[in-house]
Amino acid sequence: MELATLYNPHGVEERWQRIWEAERLYHADPEQPGETFVIAVPPPNVTGALHMGHALNGSIQDALIRMHRMQGYNTLWQPGFDHAGIATQAVVERELRNEGTSRLDIGRDAFVERVWAWLREYGGVIMSQFRTLGCSLDYERERFTMDDGYVRAVMRFFVHLYARGWLFRDNRIVNWCSDCRTSISDLEVEHIDVDDALTYARYPLMNGEGSVTVATVRPATILADVAIAVHPDDERYTQLIGKDVKVPVVNRTVQVIADERVDPAFGTGALKITPGHDPIDFEIGRDHGLEELTVIGLDGRMTGDVPEEYAGKTEDEAAELVVQWLKDHDQLEKRESYRHAVGHCERSGTRIQPLVSLQWWCDMKPMAQAAIDAIESGRVTFHPPAQNRVALDWLKNIRPWNVSRQLWWGHQLPIWYCPDGHVTCADTEPGACAECGSADLTRDEDVLDTWFSSALWPFATLGWPEDTPELRRYYPGDVNSTAREIIFLWEARMVMAGLELLGDIPFHDVIIHSTILAPDGRRMSKSLGTGIDPRELIGKHGADATRYGLLKMSSTQDVRFAEQQIEEGRRLANKLWNASRLLLLGGGERAASEPSSVEERWILARIDATRAGVEADLAAFDFSHAVERLYHLIFDDFCDWYLEAIKPRLDDAQTRATAFAALERVLKLLHPVMPHVTEEIWSHLPQRESRLIVAPWPEAADESAGGEIERAQTAARIYRRSGVRIALEGDAQRIFEAVVRPTGDGEGDLAAELGRVRNEIERSERMLANEKFVANAAPEVVDAERQKLEQYRAELDALGS
RNA sequence: GGGCGCGUAGCUCAGCGGGAGAGCACUCGCUUCACACGCGAGGGGUCGCUGGUUCGAUCCCAGCCGCGCCCA
Numbered sequence: 001m002e003l004a005t006l007y008n009p010h011g012v013e014e015r016w017q018r019i020w021e022a023e024r025l026y027h028a029d030p031e032q033p034g035e036t037f038v039i040a041v042p043p044p045n046v047t048g049a050l051h052m053g054h055a056l057n058g059s060i061q062d063a064l065i066r067m068h069r070m071q072g073y074n075t076l077w078q079p080g081f082d083h084a085g086i087a088t089q090a091v092v093e094r095e096l097r098n099e100g101t102s103r104l105d106i107g108r109d110a111f112v113e114r115v116w117a118w119l120r121e122y123g124g125v126i127m128s129q130f131r132t133l134g135c136s137l138d139y140e141r142e143r144f145t146m147d148d149g150y151v152r153a154v155m156r157f158f159v160h161l162y163a164r165g166w167l168f169r170d171n172r173i174v175n176w177c178s179d180c181r182t183s184i185s186d187l188e189v190e191h192i193d194v195d196d197a198l199t200y201a202r203y204p205l206m207n208g209e210g211s212v213t214v215a216t217v218r219p220a221t222i223l224a225d226v227a228i229a230v231h232p233d234d235e236r237y238t239q240l241i242g243k244d245v246k247v248p249v250v251n252r253t254v255q256v257i258a259d260e261r262v263d264p265a266f267g268t269g270a271l272k273i274t275p276g277h278d279p280i281d282f283e284i285g286r287d288h289g290l291e292e293l294t295v296i297g298l299d300g301r302m303t304g305d306v307p308e309e310y311a312g313k314t315e316d317e318a319a320e321l322v323v324q325w326l327k328d329h330d331q332l333e334k335r336e337s338y339r340h341a342v343g344h345c346e347r348s349g350t351r352i353q354p355l356v357s358l359q360w361w362c363d364m365k366p367m368a369q370a371a372i373d374a375i376e377s378g379r380v381t382f383h384p385p386a387q388n389r390v391a392l393d394w395l396k397n398i399r400p401w402n403v404s405r406q407l408w409w410g411h412q413l414p415i416w417y418c419p420d421g422h423v424t425c426a427d428t429e430p431g432a433c434a435e436c437g438s439a440d441l442t443r444d445e446d447v448l449d450t451w452f453s454s455a456l457w458p459f460a461t462l463g464w465p466e467d468t469p470e471l472r473r474y475y476p477g478d479v480n481s482t483a484r485e486i487i488f489l490w491e492a493r494m495v496m497a498g499l500e501l502l503g504d505i506p507f508h509d510v511i512i513h514s515t516i517l518a519p520d521g522r523r524m525s526k527s528l529g530t531g532i533d534p535r536e537l538i539g540k541h542g543a544d545a546t547r548y549g550l551l552k553m554s555s556t557q558d559v560r561f562a563e564q565q566i567e568e569g570r571r572l573a574n575k576l577w578n579a580s581r582l583l584l585l586g587g588g589e590r591a592a593s594e595p596s597s598v599e600e601r602w603i604l605a606r607i608d609a610t611r612a613g614v615e616a617d618l619a620a621f622d623f624s625h626a627v628e629r630l631y632h633l634i635f636d637d638f639c640d641w642y643l644e645a646i647k648p649r650l651d652d653a654q655t656r657a658t659a660f661a662a663l664e665r666v667l668k669l670l671h672p673v674m675p676h677v678t679e680e681i682w683s684h685l686p687q688r689e690s691r692l693i694v695a696p697w698p699e700a701a702d703e704s705a706g707g708e709i710e711r712a713q714t715a716a717r718i719y720r721r722s723g724v725r726i727a728l729e730g731d732a733q734r735i736f737e738a739v740v741r742p743t744g745d746g747e748g749d750l751a752a753e754l755g756r757v758r759n760e761i762e763r764s765e766r767m768l769a770n771e772k773f774v775a776n777a778a779p780e781v782v783d784a785e786r787q788k789l790e791q792y793r794a795e796l797d798a799l800g801s
Numbered sequence: 802g803g804g805c806g807c808g809u810a811g812c813u814c815a816g817c818g819g820g821a822g823a824g825c826a827c828u829c830g831c832u833u834c835a836c837a838c839g840c841g842a843g844g845g846g847u848c849g850c851u852g853g854u855u856c857g858a859u860c861c862c863a864g865c866c867g868c869g870c871c872c873a
Contacts, residue, residue, distance in 0.1 A: 005836065191873080263802090279873095303872065321827095341802095341873085386805065390871075393804080397872095465816060484871070519813090522871080552824090555814070558869070562813040564825045571838045578836035585835070628815080628823075643835080650834095720841060740841095761822070772856035773819080783818055788820090 002585065003684070009576035013676040017131050020679075026136045026695050028076035031475035037073035038477035038507075039065060040458045041130075041137060042486070044146065045084035047091050051481055051523055052561070055534035056554060058135045059547040059673075060481050060513055062624055066672035067137055067618060070697040076474050077136060080143035081124060085410040085450040086180055086347045092118050092409070108408050115409050127521055129535060134543045134675050136693070143461040146411075154411045155427045160501065162425040162475040166363045167403075169423070171292070173275070173282040174402055176353045177345035178300030182406040183359055185449055187489050188398070189352055191341040198267065198338035199323060202331040203228060206244040206253060212237070213333050215267025217340065218277070219326075220318035223250050223306050224293040227273035229284060232258040234269050247679050249307065249325050257414045259284050276356050292356045294462035300353055315353075321444060354493035360404040360413060360446065367496035368398040374505050380495055382510045383621045384556045387487060393424025394488050403449050410447030417442050455493035458506035465501075476504050481511035511621045515558045516550070524561070532561055544674035545569035551623040551673060552703050572631055573677040576670070579639050580681045581666055583659050586650045595703070598731045600658050602705040603642040606633060607665045611698050614669055630670050641709065660685055665698045694755045712736040714795070723748025726798040750799065757796050764789040 020026060039061050044054060061077065069075040089103075092115045096102055103111040130137060143150060161167045174183035199219045202211040212228060225247045229236035240256045247254055254273075261284055262271045275285025276294040285292060295310075297303035302310045302318045310318050326332035343352035372395050375388055376382045382388045404413060416424045418433035419440055432439050456464070458480075462471040476498070482491060491510050498506035517523060518530035525531060548569025553559045595601045610633045617626035642662070649655040664685065667678040671692055682692040689695075690717045711732040718724055719742055728736055736742075767773055767785055774782055 003835095006838075007836090104870085186873090241864080390805075394872080443863095487871090517869085523870095553813085557814095560813065562825085564813065567838080568824060571836095574838050575836065578839085580835080582835035625815080639835085640840080644840095647834085721843095760820085767819085770856065774856095776856055777819065785819080 003577075003581045005578065005581070007677060009544060009573065009676060012680050013132075013134065013543050016676050016679050017134060020136065020691070020693055021131070021139060023691070024140075026077070026138050027140055028074065028138050028474070030074075030469040032074050034072055034074035036076065036474055036478075037065070037068035038076045038078070038474045039479050040078040040461060040477055040506075041080065042480075042482050042490070043080045043082040043143075043454065044126045045087050046081040046123040046144065046603060047057045047084060047088050048126050050126055050133070050534055052053050052532060052534055052550075054126070054130070055133060055546065056513060056550045056696075057481050057483070057515055058130055058133050059550045060511065060554060060621075061479075062133070062135045062547070062617060062675075063551065063623060063672040065481060065743055066675060066693065067615075067697065069136070069693065070668065070671065070695060074473070076138055076141075076477075078141055078143070078474075079127060079137035079139055080141075080457075080461055081145070082408065082450060082454060083144065083146045083406060083481040085407050085447060086182065086184070088119075088123075089409040090180065090347065091405050095415060099489055103408060113409050120180040123671065132535070132538055132543060137676075141461070145450075145457075145460075149466070150453065150456075150460050151411060152427070153456050153464055154448065155414045156465045157452070157456055157497065157501065158414050158448070159425055159427050162360055164365065164366075165749075166359060167425075168363070169358065169360050171356050171358050172361065172400075173277075173279050173354050174357045174359055175343060175345075176298065176355045176357065177348055177350050178298065178353055179348040179350040180345060181298065182405075183357060183402055183404070184347075184352075185241070185402050185451070187451075189343040189384065192344050194342040194351075196338050196340060196342075197335045198335035199319075199326075199335050200268065201248055201326050202333055203245040203247060203272075203499075204331070205240075206246060210246055211331070211725075212240060212256065212270050213268045214270045214272045216272055217338060218315070218319065219322040220302065220315045220579060221274045221295065222248055222272065222322055223277045223302075223310065223318075224274045224295040225250075225252070225254060225272045226275060226285065226290045226293060227254045227288065227573060228256045229259045229262045229271045229273050230256060230269060231262045231264045232260060234262075234264045237270060248329070248331055249322055257284075259288070259290055268740045277354050279354055282354075282356070294356055296353055296355060300339060346704055359402050360415070360444075361400040362403050363400050364398045364496070367500050368395045368492075370499040371395050371492060371495045374495060374499060377601060380505050380510065382487075382491075382506055382512060384512065387484070387510070389510045391487055391492055395492055399696065401449070403452050404444075404446040405449055406445075407447050410450065412445040412447050417444065451489050454490055455497040455500075457490075458494055458498060459502055461465070475502065475506070477507045479509045479511060480507045481513060484512050487512065507623070514554055514556060517558055517560050519561050522562055537563075537566055541566050541570045542573065542676070544573050544676050548572060548627055548673055551627045554623045562731050568631070569674070572634060573674060576634055576641060576666070577677060577681065579634070579643060580663060580684065582643060582650070583656055583663060584684055586656050587653065595658055596654075597646075598641055598706050598708045599645040599735055600662070601661050602709045603637060604701055605703040605705040606637040606642075606667075607662060607669070607698070608701040608703060611665070611669055612700070618672075630673065634666060634670070636664070641713070641735075641739060645709075645735045646738075648738050666746055667692060668695060668698050692790070706731075708732040709735060712739065713800075716740045718753060718799075719748070722750070722753050724750050724753045724799065726795075727800070753799055754796070757792055757799065760792045761789065761796065 063074055065077045093103055111473055127142060175189050176183055177645060196217045196446045198215050198217055200213050200215050202213050204211045214228060228245055241258045243256050244253050245256060261280060267605055273281045273284055275290055277296060295302055295304050295306050296315055300314060302313045323332060340356060345352060372392060375392055388671060413427055416430055418436060418438040420436055422433050422435035424430050424434040433441060459475050460469060462468060462474055480491065494506045498504060522528060522530050534546060545566050549566030552565040595604055610629055613629045614626045644653050646659060667682050671678040679692045682688055708731040711728060712735040715726050715728055715736050716739060718726055719740060725742060726753045764785060
């Protein structure tokens with residue numbers, strides 16, 4: 001048996017990835033028996049590359065999937081891609097720009113074909129990158145949100161919501177990105193602190209009795225003012241309510257109104273109302289029946305009914321002109337610096353322009369209620385549990401969802417209009433207007449928000465709306481794992497869609513994993529240059545080590561990336577490799593393997609305790625503790641004590657056979673975390689009947705470990721520390737000799753040891769002499785202290801005093 | 802502005818009512834017949850600060866100071 005002393009994952013990992021997939025061991029067969037265990041992977045953007053979040057989440061999901069597969073579950077890990085409307089369109093638009101053309105030049109059909117061509121060439125590489133991490137996704141079942149079948153599911157969902165009466169078209173304020181040229185949902189808006197100027201402008205009263213001053217960070221929108229609002233209880237302004245004022249620049253006459261949504265503490269307490277360009281003003285305007293004027297257009301420039309010198313200017317340029325106008329007319333009270341959070345498009349980074357636009361909306365309240373019930377009743381549970389409330393708070397305050405996007409790449413709305421403006425909604429292209437029968441139909445140009453299709457992922461991937469064997473067998477699934485910022489965008493919507501369309505939750509547990517930050521504590525991001533590429537880590541340390549390290553970092557709180565965790569994984573792989581070498585070097589024959597010695601029974605008990613611990617950790621989605629547990633089992637128990645204890649008997653086939661049986665269990669327990677090295681070692685073990693990936697998970701064992709090992713360990717601690725040998729006999733003595741290999745006379749620093757133990761006894765006695773402690777502390781705590789005292793007294797005896 | 806979380810060894814993090822822990826780094830000793838990516842020993846911590854509750858507080862409560870995230 002030729003095995004290198006240094007385990008090298010390269011080549012080994014790729015080989016096993018090929019074999020597992022070629023032997024279809026990742027494949028889920030609905031015809032096969034067994035309780036199911038199903039996870040649908042969060043579909044990465046089809047344009048994306050593996051980043052740290054994917055690698056962490058892949059390690060988490062694969063650990064769960066592999067353990068359940070070994071436990072005999074009919075296990076499906078569903079792979080696939082999201083078409084990622086805005087992101088993908090932006091990539092292809094950039095390419096067109098580099099070629100000196102644009103989507104408008106080539107037209108919609110050619111553009112969409114161009115996107116498909118781009119994807120065929122460059123898209124979808126991330127699934128291969130999941131393979132290099134060892135992720136056991138059922139790659140045969142890869143789905144794409146733009147597949148024909150998936151498109152049918154999306155259309156069905158839309159038609160369903162339309163029939164329910166929850167979809168409606170309305171002019172409302174939206175978050176407009178002038179760079180992406182589309183509206184985006186509230187959830188795609190990122191709030192960033194910005195240093196602005198707060199401009200205080202005087203609006204003269206029409207009756208000539210002075211003026212009212214309002215503060216604004218966006219002077220350009222003064223041109224669209226339709227009212228001034230004050231809080232009804234604000235005594236400073238009570239007498240002004242109902243009075244008319246004149247809007248600067250445009251000389252429009254508007255009224256002072258009262259509304260409780262005005263914050264008297266902001267600025268002067270008087271608020272200019274611009275329903276066309278501010279979400280709160282929009283709400284106030286609707287309630288007061290105010291006009292919705294728009295002065296900033298879709299390209300972010302001034303438009304519409306503005307004085308000539310403003311037309312076509314950017315908002316900033318227009319703001320300067322307005323401020324100058326105010327100065328010239330002595331209506332500028334002051335300007336002061338002001339720092340506040342401003343919405344930006346998370347995709348392009350452009351400052352959001354709130355404006356009124358005709359869009360399709362979905363009333364989410366009815367679906368949200370079902371999701372609220374599911375979470376409150378515990379049918380769907382978030383981990384860590386604090387996230388349940390986060391999801392509930394959002395669901396309880398849910399607002400209509402703007403589902404239309406002014407893009408070309410995506411699912412075009414199944415909405416047709418006839419010349420009379422009637423609306424027809426249908427799965428497939430209708431022949432005539434549903435209302436008037438007109439055959440002259442035009443399809444709505446807009447496409448759906450990417451997340452509209454994502455909401456269907458857990459069942460559209462299984463064939464819904466068709467009644468497929470997969471859908472019947474694998475829905476509902478079990479677990480979904482994702483990052484915090486996806487809770488509303490995706491998790492909540494999957495729960496709502498699943499309940500609405502299939503009448504059942506899509507999964508019962510949602511893992512919200514930690515965010516891995518850059519080593520300096522900032523976010524990992526491409527633009528900041530703080531990203532660390534998991535593919536480099538795999539190249540440097542191997543996939544097993546990377547998985548181990550990432551799981552070690554997967555505590556519930558956010559964590560700074562530390563490469564040393566991955567190096568720890570690499571050392572663990574090497575340690576296990578060499579432990580296996582030790583046994584294999586003695587010969588790999590198979591013999592009867594009944595544990596006969598105390599150390600054999602002890603290691604089996606330790607392994608079984610670890611098995612139970614790992615099962616409990618994974619049931620609680622506590623991966624970092626599971627991994628730590630395995631590390632100590634292998635380094636401390638298996639290598640430092642068990643293997644050292646049996647070393648003198650290694651030429652005995654019986655001993656090796658028992659050791660192989662123990663090693664086999666260790667490999668099984670570690671496999672979900674480090675699949676490659678464990679499968680590689682497994683393949684060298686004598687007479688394995690199957691691949692480790694599908695080998696049965698260890699059964700609970702009924703081994704009790706005697707106290708001999710513990711006695712030897714105590715003696716070892718004392719001897720190694722002070723050179724003092726304490727009296728042992730029988731197995732404890734034999735194991736101590738084998739592991740510690742003592743030299744010298746065993747006299748050592750007896751005085752120091754005696755002093756240490758006496759101190760302990762004194763401390764313990766003092767504690768137990770405290771009547772209040774004995775009276776008030778929990779009985780088991782007092783008992784534990786008494787036992788410790790007993791132990792120390794026994795140790796004192798053993799030291800021969 | 803609302804909510805959540807975090808400040809524990811030089812670093813990354815566990816622990817969260819009864820003697821401060823792990824891995825790495827550091828010091829010292831080991832060419833022990835698997836592994837120096839190893840084995841053994843050791844140094845290093847007013848557990849952010851100030852109060853409170855308790856027989857007992859890193860752990861619970863309040864306030865403060867830092868840091869981060871989510872939502873508006």
